[in-house]
Amino acid sequence: PRSHFGSSFLCRPAARSPLPPAMRRLASLLLASLAAAAEDYYQILDVPRDIDESELKSRFRRRSLQLHPDKNPNDPHAQDKFRQLQIAYEVLKDSKKRKYYNYYGDLWEDMMTYKQEKLKTYQRQQWMEGNMMYYRDVEVDVQEPFWKDKNVRILHQSFAPKYLPGYNGVWILFAYNPNCGPCKQMIPKVKALGKYIQNSEFKDRVLVGTVNMESPGNHEMLSGFGKAAESIPQIIFLTPNQNRQISDFEIFDMNTGESQQSFQDRVIQFVEHLEKTGIKPLKAATWSKDVMTEAAALERKDKWLIFVSGPKCNSCSKQIPVFRRLAEKNAGSGLQFRLVDCEGEHPDRTTYLHSGACETIRSFPTLFSYDPAKKVMSTMPLYRIYGESSREAKKYGYDQQQLSFQVYLKTLVSERKKQAWSTSPKALEVGGLGQLDGQYARGPHDVHGRPYWKKDDKTFCIWSEKTNRWVISGSLVDDGKSFAYYDEDLPTPPNDAKWRKTPGATATKPGRTEL
Numbered sequence: 079p080r081s082h083f084g085s086s087f088l089c090r091p092a093a094r095s096p097l098p099p100a101m102r103r104l105a106s107l108l109l110a111s112l113a114a115a116a117e118d119y120y121q122i123l124d125v126p127r128d129i130d131e132s133e134l135k136s137r138f139r140r141r142s143l144q145l146h147p148d149k150n151p152n153d154p155h156a157q158d159k160f161r162q163l164q165i166a167y168e169v170l171k172d173s174k175k176r177k178y179y180n181y182y183g184d185l186w187e188d189m190m191t192y193k194q195e196k197l198k199t200y201q202r203q204q205w206m207e208g209n210m211m212y213y214r215d216v217e218v219d220v221q222e223p224f225w226k227d228k229n230v231r232i233l234h235q236s237f238a239p240k241y242l243p244g245y246n247g248v249w250i251l252f253a254y255n256p257n258c259g260p261c262k263q264m265i266p267k268v269k270a271l272g273k274y275i276q277n278s279e280f281k282d283r284v285l286v287g288t289v290n291m292e293s294p295g296n297h298e299m300l301s302g303f304g305k306a307a308e309s310i311p312q313i314i315f316l317t318p319n320q321n322r323q324i325s326d327f328e329i330f331d332m333n334t335g336e337s338q339q340s341f342q343d344r345v346i347q348f349v350e351h352l353e354k355t356g357i358k359p360l361k362a363a364t365w366s367k368d369v370m371t372e373a374a375a376l377e378r379k380d381k382w383l384i385f386v387s388g389p390k391c392n393s394c395s396k397q398i399p400v401f402r403r404l405a406e407k408n409a410g411s412g413l414q415f416r417l418v419d420c421e422g423e424h425p426d427r428t429t430y431l432h433s434g435a436c437e438t439i440r441s442f443p444t445l446f447s448y449d450p451a452k453k454v455m456s457t458m459p460l461y462r463i464y465g466e467s468s469r470e471a472k473k474y475g476y477d478q479q480q481l482s483f484q485v486y487l488k489t490l491v492s493e494r495k496k497q498a499w500s501t502s503p504k505a506l507e508v509g510g511l512g513q514l515d516g517q518y519a520r521g522p523h524d525v526h527g528r529p530y531w532k533k534d535d536k537t538f539c540i541w542s543e544k545t546n547r548w549v550i551s552g553s554l555v556d557d558g559k560s561f562a563y564y565d566e567d568l569p570t571p572p573n574d575a576k577w578r579k580t581p582g583a584t585a586t587k588p589g590r591t592e593l
Contacts, residue, residue: 119166119179127180131171138167181226188237196234196293197222220292221256223265229272230286235299242316247283248349249316253300255291260334261311267341274342284349303327303396313345317352317402326398326417328352355406357417360384362436365418366446366455373414373450381449382414388442389421397443502529506539511562511577514550525554537561550577552588559588 120127125137143149145163147156169175169186178186200215224230231241233251242249252268254261272286289296291310303314313330330348333341360368369382385401387394398417405415420436439457448455470476476484506518518531518539528541542549542556542563549560562577580588 117162118183119170122162122166123170131173134167134170138163138171185231188234188240189232191236192232192234192293193222193225196220196236196295197290199292199294220290222290222293223256224269224288224290227269227272229269229276230288233287233289233299234293235295238299241287245285247285248352250284250286250345250349251289251312251314251316252286253289253291253296253310253312253314255310257292258310263334264311264332267338270338271342271345280346280349283353301392303329315348315352317356326356326402327395328399355402357402357405357415359417359419362418362420365416365436369416369448369455370450370453373448376414376450378412379450380412380414381447382416384416384418384446384448386418386420386436386439386442386444386446388436388439391442394443506531508533508539508550508577511550511579514561514577525556530554549580561588 123134123137123141125134129137141163142160145156145160147153147160150156150159153159169179175186175190178190182189197220198217199220201218202213203216204211204213206212222232224232230252233241250271252264254264256262256265268286268288275281275284275286289299291297300308300312300314311332311334313332315328315330317326317328328348330345336344365384365386369384373380373382383401383405385398387398401415401417405413408415418436420439420442445458446455447458470484502520504520506520507516508518509515514533514537516533518533518537521530521532524530525540530541531539533539536552537550538552538554539548539550540554540556541547542551542558542560544556544558545560545563548564550562551557551560560580561583562579564577
C-alpha cells in the first residue's frame, strides 16, 4: 500500500528543512521565470570536445583576441560574446566542471550542486551507556537511483523553477523515496518509461522528472497539489495549456503491481487526454476586451467563465484543475472556459498585477462570468464562496461531507436572497434615525443581487457585501462606510426603528460600520 507522509508506514520522508517563504509552495515554483539556455561552450570556444587542457588554453587566448570588444567596435553584442567566452573557458578548464558539463550540458551546474549538497541528510542514532540513552544526528548519503539517467530530468526545488514553467508539453513528475518498498517497485518502470518516451514520437512533447523525497527541501514540492499528492510513490502530470505560467495538474492513479507495458500504456493514454483538454489562456493585459471580442465572433451566444489567478496564490493552483475538469465535462454545453494569470511578465519585467484588466482585482482567485446577450461582465471572488464555510469547518471540525452540505445550503440561501427584488416592498418607512427618517422608494434594479431603496440622491438603503449588513449609505457603492446599519441578515430591510447609527457618522458624513 502507498504510505502517507507523517504516518508510521514504510515510506517516510526525511526531516524537513527550513525554507524561504518564496519556495514553500509549488504554485510559486510554477510561476517562476525560465532561465535562458546557454550556447554550447565548445562552439563558443570553437574547439573539439576532446581537446586537452594545454591546447584549450592556447585556443582561448586566440579566441579572446578575435572576440575582444576593442577589436569589434561595430558589434553591439561584443561585450556579451566576450563574457560568454570567459564563462565557457572557466568551466571547461576545470576538469570536474567539464565532466559534469559533458554529461549534463546546460544542467551541469545544478546537477553538480545537487550531487555535492542535496544528496545529504541526517539520521537520528541512539545508543545506551550504562543507564543513559544518548542521541545524535549523523550525516548520511541519500541514494539517487536516477543519477546519470539521461532519459529523465532530476529535479530539486532549489532549481526546479528554471525548468518547470518553461516547457510547453506535459511534465510527468515521479515523487519517491529510495528506501520505500512500493517506490522501489516503480523506479524500474519509470526508467523504462523515460527511455521509451525519448525514443518515440513523444520525445518533444513529454518530459519525465524525478523528485527524491529523501533529499532535504523537496517536501514542499507536493504541497500545492492537495491531499491526493500527500503519499509516495506519486506520479503527477503538469498539463499543457499554452501558458506554463499557469499551473495545472492531474494526479495519476497508481498501481504498483501492474506490468511495465500496462503502466506505460496508461501513461501515454493519460498524456494524450491531457493534451486535448487544456483550457485556452487569455492575455493578462487585455483579457476582458479579448473575451468580448471572441464572444462577438461566435455564432452561438455562449456564456463565459474566466478563472483569474494571481501572485503567490496556493488556492489558485489547487482550484485550476477543478476548473479544467469542469470545462472538460461541459464541452459543447454552451459555456466557454478561459484562464488568466495576473502575474504574467510585462516586457519591462513588471507584472500585469498593477496594470490593464488585472488592476482592479483585489483578491485571488477570482471567477468572472460574461453574458454576451446582455453584454454584462460580473465577478465572484472565490473567498466569498468558501471563505466563511472553511472557517466554520475548522471551528466545528466538519468533514468533507458536512462541508459540502453546508456550502450547498448557503448557495440555496444566497439564491433566495437574490430573488428578493420581485417580492420586496416597493417602499420602506425608516424611523429612529433623525434626518435619515422617511420613505425610501425601491430602485429599478438590484445591487449585488439584492434590491435597494432610495430616499434622495444622497441617501440609499443597500446591502453591504463587505459588512454583511443592510446599511444606509451615501451612495450605491459598497465602500464599507454608512450612516446606519441593521444587524440581522434578512432578505429585505425591516420597516421598524431597529436601525443603529454608525459610530462617527453624521447626517452629512458617513462613518465605518462596526465589524
